[in-house]
Amino acid sequence: MDALLIVDVQNDFLPGGSLEVADGDKIIPVINALQPRFKHIIATKDWHPANHGSFASNHPGQKPGEVIKLHGLDQILWPDHCVKGSPGAELSPLLNHGLIQKVILKGSDPTVDSYSAFFDNGRRIQTELHNYLRHKGIKRLYVTGLAADVCVYFTVKDALELGYETILVTDATKGVNLQPDDTARAFADMQKRGATLLRSDEII
DSSP: OEEEEEEOOBGGGSTTSTTOOTTGGGGHHHHHHHGGGOSOEEEEEEOBOTTOTTBGGGSTTOOTTOEEEETTEEEEOBOSOOBTTSGGGSBOTTSOOTTOOEEEEEOOOTTSOOOSSSBOTTSOSBOSHHHHHHHHTOOEEEEEEEOTTTHHHHHHHHHHHTTOEEEEEEEEEEOOOSSTTHHHHHHHHHHHHTOEEEOHHHHO
8 A cells, every 4th residue: 555745845844934945845736746646645744842952043052054962862953943833834835735634743842853754863752654554554655745855864764664665756855955965865875775766757
């Protein structure tokens, strides 16, 4: 059984948002075109409290992009983003919501960030996703969303480790690219770990 996973297509990650991914909105028509191909569609949302430890604003004197230790883990500091209940945390209105059956929230613990849709960054707490997929009998995941070199990358790595056949839809994701080649390196590493990389027209 297949499922389409839509990672963090939220207003704050889109152009004009507080942590925008350049051209992030360009993937939305691709994802919308893919949706009718799938019986099971799951979306994820970053859902941070305002006091989240990944926000530079909660560390006086620190700036976005700097790296600190957060409860023993290396943590890139980000601008405030996807604060739960805020407009920036909502899924884009351009995304077709009508076929999405489940929304998975992540990043609600202020003490640890949660890039992956499956686990927090310390791999201490699971989200609902793995149990939900097992309950539905889903064995193969088609992964889309934002950002290719952060949350999509960590989600794909965990999906592979958990035994899912994992397909990254390359034209349905965009990267932050703190370094210019971050997305290319993420793609190469996902493929090396066993992910299949396909364009949407190869699926549709």
